[in-house]
Amino acid sequence: GESVGLHLPTLSVQEGDNSIINCAYSNSASDYFIWYKQESGKGPQFIIDIRSNMDKRQGQRVTVLLNKTVKHLSLQIAATQPGDSAVYFCAENRNSGGSNYKLTFGKGTLLTVNP
Amino acid sequence: SQTIHQWPATLVQPVGSPLSLECTVEGTSNPNLYWYRQAAGRGLQLLFYSVGIGQISSEVPQNLSASRPQDRQFILSSKKLLLSDSGFYLCAWTGKASSDTQYFGPGTRLTVL
Numbered sequence: 001g002e003s004v005g006l007h008l009p010t011l012s013v014q015e016g017d018n019s020i021i022n023c024a025y026s027n028s029a030s031d032y033f034i035w036y037k038q039e040s041g042k043g044p045q046f047i048i049d050i051r052s053n054m055d056k057r058q059g060q061r062v063t064v065l066l067n068k069t070v071k072h073l074s075l076q077i078a079a080t081q082p083g084d085s086a087v088y089f090c091a092e093n094r095n096s097g098g099s100n101y102k103l104t105f106g107k108g109t110l111l112t113v114n115p
Numbered sequence: 116s117q118t119i120h121q122w123p124a125t126l127v128q129p130v131g132s133p134l135s136l137e138c139t140v141e142g143t144s145n146p147n148l149y150w151y152r153q154a155a156g157r158g159l160q161l162l163f164y165s166v167g168i169g170q171i172s173s174e175v176p177q178n179l180s181a182s183r184p185q186d187r188q189f190i191l192s193s194k195k196l197l198l199s200d201s202g203f204y205l206c207a208w209t210g211k212a213s214s215d216t217q218y219f220g221p222g223t224r225l226t227v228l
Contacts, residue, residue, distance in 0.1 A: 032214055043205050043219035044159070051214060089158065093217075100147055100166045101209065103217055105158045 012112045019080045021109045023073040023090035032093040034103070035064060035075045039086045047075070047088075077111075085113045117142035121206050121220040128227055134179075134193040136223050138206030141187065146208040148189040149217065150181055153203040165189060201227045 013019050025033070031052040036044035048059045050066050050073075057064050063076040073090050087110050091103040118141045128134060140146055147166050151159040161174045163181035171181050178197050182190045189206055206220040 034216060036219075041222075041224070043207075043222045046216050046218060049214070049216055091217075098166065100164065100172075101215070102149075102161060102164065103159075107158045 009107065010110045010112070012114060013080050015080060015082060015113055015115050017080055019075075019077040019084070019111060019113075021075045021077075021088050021090075021111065023075075023106050025071050025073060025090075025092050027092060027094065027104075028068070028071065030092040030094050032101075033064070033066060033073050034091045034093065035062075035073075036089045036091065037084075037086045038089065038108070044089060080111075080113050082113045082115060085111055087111070117208070117218065119206060119208055119218060119220040121204075121223050123223060124221065125224045126226070128196050128225065130198055130227055131195045134191070134196050134200070134225070136191040136204055136206075136225070138189040138191075138220055139187055140208045143208070143210070144186060146187065146210060148183060149207040149209075150189065150191050151205040151207065153205060153222075155202075159205065163191070196227045198227050201225055 034049045035047040037047050038044040048062050048064050050057045050064045055066055061078045065074045077084055087108040089108045090106045093101050093103055096102045120139050122137055149164045150162040152162055153159050163171055163173055165171050165183045168183055168186055178200060179191060179193050204223045204225055207217045209215045209217045
């Protein structure tokens with residue numbers, strides 16, 4: 001079936017290094033993608049999003065890249081800090097009829113930043 | 116600005132007892148509302164969504180139900196809890212546009228013993 005998945009379940013990096021978290025999706029009809037950060041015991045927090053008519057979008061220390069040809073999404077975090085340690089989810093937003101949109105989440109990648 | 120609240124933050128309930136979790140949104144009107152469940156170390160599973168008052172769609176068959184008595188209030192209920200209902204329950208809201216981001220509440224940790 002159609003799904004959004006992550007290549008790596010865990011990622012460990014040194015403080016100050018750049019982190020790259022990858023995500024594959026299979027529904028070519030999805031037009032909106034979101035990255036969330038979830039710290040332990042908290043709700044997911046929006047990081048950055050990208051529409052399907054874009055290839056790249058930058059935020060503060062984060063960049064999302066979208067490759068529609070291979071249905072691949074990535075999140076790049078520059079100069080990773082200990083506070084970046086969390087689980088990161090990608091999600092694709094699909095229209096399920098009318099004005100309702102539903103998110104399909106990947107399994108998540110646990111990012112651990114070592115001091 | 117918009118905020119979303121959930122309560123209680125944590126809950127421990129015996130098997131067979133009823134459940135009522137509440138979610139409210141402030142600072143917006145006519146939002147789409149969602150209930151998710153997250154098992155430990157896992158992703159998010161969509162349980163219910165609502166596009167308006169009294170309009171509930173269920174995503175998976177289960178022991179739970181949802182209601183939306185007011186525009187910005189979403190309630191998750193059960194008449195008799197099962198052990199398998201334990202988890203982290205998250206409420207989320209979004210606007211009506213395709214590019215509106217879903218924003219999540221702080222979650223409720225439910226433990227059924």
